[in-house]
Amino acid sequence: MYRLLKTEGAARRGEFVTVHGTVQTPAFMNVATCGAIKGALSSTDLETINCQVMLSNTYHLHVRPGDKLIKELGGLHKFTGWSGPILTDSGGFQVFSLASLRKIKEEGVSFQSHVDGRHIFMGPEESMQIQSNLGSTIAMAFDECVENPAEYAYAMSSCERTVRWLERCKAEMERLNSLPDTVNKNQLLFGINQGCTYEDLRIENMKQIAALNLDGYAIGGLAVGEPKEDMYRIISAVEPYMPQDKIRYLMGVGTPGNILEAVSRGVDLFDCVMPSRNARHGHLFTKSGIINLNNNKYEKDDSPVDKECGCPVCRKFSRAYIRHLFKAKEMLAMRLCVMHNLYFYNNLMQEIRDSLDSGTFAEYRDRYVDLLDTRI
Amino acid sequence: MYRLLKTEGAARRGEFVTVHGTVQTPAFMNVATCGAIKGALSSTDLETINCQVMLSNTYHLHVRPGDKLIKELGGLHKFTGWSGPILTDSGGFQVFSLASLRKIKEEGVSFQSHVDGRHIFMGPEESMQIQSNLGSTIAMAFDECVENPAEYAYAMSSCERTVRWLERCKAEMERLNSLPDTVNKNQLLFGINQGCTYEDLRIENMKQIAALNLDGYAIGGLAVGEPKEDMYRIISAVEPYMPQDKIRYLMGVGTPGNILEAVSRGVDLFDCVMPSRNARHGHLFTKSGIINLNNNKYEKDDSPVDKECGCPVCRKFSRAYIRHLFKAKEMLAMRLCVMHNLYFYNNLMQEIRDSLDSGTFAEYRDRYVDLLDTRI
Numbered sequence: 001m002y003r004l005l006k007t008e009g010a011a012r013r014g015e016f017v018t019v020h021g022t023v024q025t026p027a028f029m030n031v032a033t034c035g036a037i038k039g040a041l042s043s044t045d046l047e048t049i050n051c052q053v054m055l056s057n058t059y060h061l062h063v064r065p066g067d068k069l070i071k072e073l074g075g076l077h078k079f080t081g082w083s084g085p086i087l088t089d090s091g092g093f094q095v096f097s098l099a100s101l102r103k104i105k106e107e108g109v110s111f112q113s114h115v116d117g118r119h120i121f122m123g124p125e126e127s128m129q130i131q132s133n134l135g136s137t138i139a140m141a142f143d144e145c146v147e148n149p150a151e152y153a154y155a156m157s158s159c160e161r162t163v164r165w166l167e168r169c170k171a172e173m174e175r176l177n178s179l180p181d182t183v184n185k186n187q188l189l190f191g192i193n194q195g196c197t198y199e200d201l202r203i204e205n206m207k208q209i210a211a212l213n214l215d216g217y218a219i220g221g222l223a224v225g226e227p228k229e230d231m232y233r234i235i236s237a238v239e240p241y242m243p244q245d246k247i248r249y250l251m252g253v254g255t256p257g258n259i260l261e262a263v264s265r266g267v268d269l270f271d272c273v274m275p276s277r278n279a280r281h282g283h284l285f286t287k288s289g290i291i292n293l294n295n296n297k298y299e300k301d302d303s304p305v306d307k308e309c310g311c312p313v314c315r316k317f318s319r320a321y322i323r324h325l326f327k328a329k330e331m332l333a334m335r336l337c338v339m340h341n342l343y344f345y346n347n348l349m350q351e352i353r354d355s356l357d358s359g360t361f362a363e364y365r366d367r368y369v370d371l372l373d374t375r376i
Numbered sequence: 377m378y379r380l381l382k383t384e385g386a387a388r389r390g391e392f393v394t395v396h397g398t399v400q401t402p403a404f405m406n407v408a409t410c411g412a413i414k415g416a417l418s419s420t421d422l423e424t425i426n427c428q429v430m431l432s433n434t435y436h437l438h439v440r441p442g443d444k445l446i447k448e449l450g451g452l453h454k455f456t457g458w459s460g461p462i463l464t465d466s467g468g469f470q471v472f473s474l475a476s477l478r479k480i481k482e483e484g485v486s487f488q489s490h491v492d493g494r495h496i497f498m499g500p501e502e503s504m505q506i507q508s509n510l511g512s513t514i515a516m517a518f519d520e521c522v523e524n525p526a527e528y529a530y531a532m533s534s535c536e537r538t539v540r541w542l543e544r545c546k547a548e549m550e551r552l553n554s555l556p557d558t559v560n561k562n563q564l565l566f567g568i569n570q571g572c573t574y575e576d577l578r579i580e581n582m583k584q585i586a587a588l589n590l591d592g593y594a595i596g597g598l599a600v601g602e603p604k605e606d607m608y609r610i611i612s613a614v615e616p617y618m619p620q621d622k623i624r625y626l627m628g629v630g631t632p633g634n635i636l637e638a639v640s641r642g643v644d645l646f647d648c649v650m651p652s653r654n655a656r657h658g659h660l661f662t663k664s665g666i667i668n669l670n671n672n673k674y675e676k677d678d679s680p681v682d683k684e685c686g687c688p689v690c691r692k693f694s695r696a697y698i699r700h701l702f703k704a705k706e707m708l709a710m711r712l713c714v715m716h717n718l719y720f721y722n723n724l725m726q727e728i729r730d731s732l733d734s735g736t737f738a739e740y741r742d743r744y745v746d747l748l749d750t751r752i
Contacts, residue, residue, distance in 0.1 A: 036701055036708040039416075040706075040708045042692075065696075073694070299445070302450070317457055320445075320455070321456065321457075327440060328436075330414070330416075331710065332416045335711070336418065
């Protein structure tokens with residue numbers, strides 16, 4: 001249940017109550033694709049970096065180790081040791097980006113696994129069944145993520161099919177939640193807005209899925225290569241048609257600047273692999289911009305990654321030490337950098353919430369929207 | 377300063393007082409070759425797994441990032457964030473096992489770096505200077521680690537040279553400790569007993585190095601491929617000639633069974649890469665023997681790695697989850713397994729000390745000496 005606490009312009013300060021805990025929003029979800037954060041972070045570390053929501057991937061876990069195995073072991077919470085809210089994506093995005101020999105029909109999609117090549121069929125029902133087996137807090141609707149740019153006609157017919165799929169998702173989730181051996185009988189379902197960069201398609205689609213009265217709404221199909229101005233334009237166009245009393249999630253976004261812009265347009269939830277992926281290459285977020293630890297100038301730099309950061313890495317280790325770990329190919333380099341970057345993101349959201357609480361979000365956004373994305 | 381607290385047969389319960397803290401012995405030293413434990417463990421994690429002494433490699437740190445850089449940054453303690461005792465090896469073993477184009481002369485050894493191929497000369501003075509720059513708690517003497525099996529004549533001449541090198545190490549360490557800008561003016565120096573598997577050479581060498589009144593004595597050149605009976609025989613032969621009032625370190629050993637046998641022969645300190653290396657392949661120590669997590673039978677096993685273990689991994693994660701992480705090639709798999717195996721080793725030493733305190737070491741050894749090394 002989403003509770004709107006305060007607004008500043010279109011920006012929303014709220015909270016989202018689930019059976020696995022209450023999420024203070026705006027919030028960033030930390031990506032644990034296969035049930036673990038890349039860079040050797042465990043569910044214990046998620047607490048250390050102030051993670052509120054863990055995000056895992058339906059497609060990856062279905063392929064390996066298998067959602068039925070995870071259900072047998074008590075669900076994804078017990079399996080990973082993370083007791084807070086978990087969002088699972090629907091598998092749709094991975095089916096359309098990772099798998100091969102893909103065929104889309106009204107029933108769903110058939111494709112080959114990227115791990116072992118076996119043939120898999122996934123439609124709305126299968127996606128809900130897998131997510132029900134995982135027992136996540138929030139399941140995402142099974143949708144087609146159309147590539148950008150797309151023809152208007154294809155985008156429209158894909159949107160219409162995705163709405164029909166969404167109705168099937170809703171019915172199947174209601175059925176699964178009522179079964180006696182379901183892992184999480186309170187599993188929530190979010191719908192996903194699609195329509196590429198066509199505002200009229202986006203709005204029409206949003207109206208249709210809003211009518212289904214789901215637990216939350218995501219904007220999908222953005223941050224897939226289009227200019228960021230297009231992304232902001234679409235969010236602004238769709239936002240007035242998103243229910244005020246439901247949480248809103250912008251999928252796969254983004255840089256700190258993207259997040260600040262999206263919050264100011266009324267978005268509550270985010271996820272992105274960028275902070276952990278950048279970290280693994282030594283690119284670290286600081287309050288002064290992005291630094292690259294591979295740079296020679298950090299060789300003897302005994303200051304922390306970010307003097308203003310309170311994360312366990314910045315409290316103990318120097319730029320010189322972490323740079324050495326990268327050069328020596330020590331796994332610890334990646335772990336420390338991923339910890340820092342994810343803490344930075346979770347802390348950014350905390351500061352956004354604080355600024356909304358105190359009515360100073362616009363100042364905060366203006367101060368950091370370009371600065372945090374700048375490579376220094 | 378070593379203080380002998382209690383004995384049981386030849387086994388010794390003691391403590392070793394250093395400027396970086398007191399080590400309860402027998403103890404296992406945790407190997408951080410390049411200033412970090414393989415498997416993404418930081419100095420913070422060393423506290424979690426009850427590590428008493430961190431061991432780092434002189435050769436590796438000299439080559440990268442350079443001991444002078446580490447000195448500039450305040451020494452290895454400040455660099456790595458580990459404030460407890462650190463032992464550095466002399467670089468001798470790596471020069472003889474890793475480097476190429478090696479030439480041994482009375483002055484020392486010239487060789488090529490395994491990292492960038494540059495020519496390096498290292499003799500007793502250079503090794504002491506590097507270790508002084510690192511500022512470790514304990515420096516090891518620069519020695520030649522002769523391959524097994526070796527001709528008697530070569531082993532003898534090598535031993536004699538190593539004693540001459542040791543005298544130079546001692547003089548150089550005294551000089552370095554008296555310099556105004558030395559990182560650790562109380563740096564200790566351990567001598568290393570050599571002589572391959574020849575008891576008379578080992579004993580004669582031990583007598584010579586004992587006369588130099590160093591801070592501790594190591595037995596080197598064992599666990600390099602010889603049968604374990606030879607190792608035990610040599611320890612038993614040399615032990616009566618090792619000073620009672622000095623700490624004794626068996627280098628590079630070994631399995632839990634090896635350690636139990638060596639403690640019962642009067643050894644106080646150990647180090648070995650095996651627990652972390654095994655961990656990275658999913659081979660885990662338990663109180664019932666060694667398990668291989670890659671085995672299919674652990675696919676749905678929701679029990680901890682070792683029901684009797686109190687480590688952070690066994691308190692939270694299942695065999696099935698960790699096995700999944702290995703299959704999914706998640707770095708977290710290695711981290712969790714290394715944490716468990718090192719905790720297991722440090723805990724083994726704690727139990728050895730407890731059994732010595734209560735006069736039940738012989739029972740403890742008999743119960744576990746074969747069991748812990750058995751693959752189940």
